[in-house]
Amino acid sequence: MTRPAPVPFLDLGAVNAPLRDALDVAWKTVLGHGRFVGGPEVAAFEDDFAAYCGTDHCVGVANGTDALELVLDGLGIGPGDEVVLPANTFVATAEAVRAVGARPRFVDVRPDTLLVDPDAVAAAIGPRTAAVVAVHLFGQMADVDGLLAVTDRHGVPLVEDAAQAHGARYAGRRAGGAGRAAAFSFYPGKNLGAFGDGGAVVSDDAELVARIRRTADHGRSATSRHHHDVSGRNSRLDTLQAAVLGIKLGGLDAANARRVEAVERYREQLPDWCAPVAQDPLAESVHHLAVVRVPDRAAAVAALDAGGIGWGVHYPVPCHLQPAFAEFADDPCPVAERAAGEILSLPLFPGIAPAQVDRVCSVLAGV
Incomplete structure (x- = not known):
């Protein structure tokens, strides 16, 4: 008796095979111009992804964890601050909070969706609360309307961890367009996945995005690549990944x-x-x-x-x-x-x- 064929948990070959011709063209184009870091495909993808999310700005970074950490850092969150986040999330959410020196304040989730409970968030907010992270888990956005009602009342920013929610909506709004800023991951298995690590921050806050872009590029001045306004880091989305993501975004x-x-x-x-x-x-x-x-x-x-x-x-x-x-x-x-x-x-x-x-x-x- 013939044994049934295995069913893979995730088949990236099946996901990427229909795009082979377009991907070959993208590879040859990048190979031709040789701008493997900061090439034109990066800016093009940033513009397209911002428009897709319904936001004004996007900056590509090295991975989704960096994206979240850079948002928190850009908001000025650090030692002495507390960030409220759900206990049901991948550890990267908590790692980003610790990376900026802040304290994670874990709260429970709703029993039906297993997404962060706005009532639990409201109960956890205190004088040290500097931000609330809405984790859009499994592909579904958290109750951003309920969360915004809480954060607006307390005057703290809502940050979206949208690493699993590319294209999701809540009450008509795309993931990325509800909070002060959103962090995305383009890890290969994501709905919008690169051929390696990659990430992005989207926001309507031009000043926040400018700070993030500067920090992610070694703190380099916007007017001179040889002057560094702050001590930054290296977290950039490379050109090849941006080219891949640009093709995949269309589908x-x-x-x-x-x-x-x-x-x-x-x-x-x-x-x-x-x-x-x-x-x-x-x-x-x-x-x-x-x-x-x-x-x-x-x-x-x-x-x-x-x-x-x-x-x-x-x-x-x-x-x-x-x-x-x-x-x-x-x-x-x-x-x-x-x-x-x-x-x-x-x-x-x-x-x-x-x-x-x-x-x-x-x-x-x-x-």
Whole structure:
């Protein structure tokens, strides 16, 4: 009997193959002009991505973690300050807060979407609060309207961690266009992924973006490359990555639509005990991940492994329970803690075939 073909968790070959001809042209163009750092493709992508997000400005940087750190630094956040963020996020969000010398204040998430709870944020804000980070996890934007009501009342900026939400919307606004600034990652597996690391900051605040651009380029003066106004760092989006991203941006909405179709197919066929994370009625998710909650994850992954089906867990340990951040575990976060033991990410990428989705559902139905 023929064994069914494996179903990968993520197939970047299938994602990138249709773009081969355009990518070949981009590679030859960059190779021809030789401006591998700061080439014209960088500025072109920055303009296009800012317009896509509905913002005035974009600056490309080396990766998504740098993007978030540069935003916090550009806002003047540092030692003595506190930044409120959800416990349910990748550690990079907390790392950026620590990198500028500030203290992370972890709060719980909503039980349906597993995104940051505005009520928990409101309860956590204190005299040292310098910013709130809205993490748009799994491809869905957090409740930015509820969060802005809190941050505006307290006079602190809302920063978007949009590393998993390229193209997502909330009440009509794109990810990146709701807060004071937003940080994006272009890690290869993202909805808009480069062929290596890359990131960007988008904002309507021209002065903030100028500070970030200067800091990311060794603190170099805008008027002379030989003068350095501040002590900065090296965090630049290189030309080849910008060229790749520029090509992929044109097809991002179509790719996201294919993700939505796959998730809808999952919702129709998954067994009742395998519950997809809910979607806020005001949100338009781009489904970076297909996350479900299961009562017995060990049994589910054993079945997937036996069937040759890829899977992931995002994330099995909430940030406030990580050893690196244990000293900042001010309060329990019961929703995030319970969900960490139940969540399971199923195969999902724009090129996933309906038959592959059907097979995942069939294997889980047999658990």
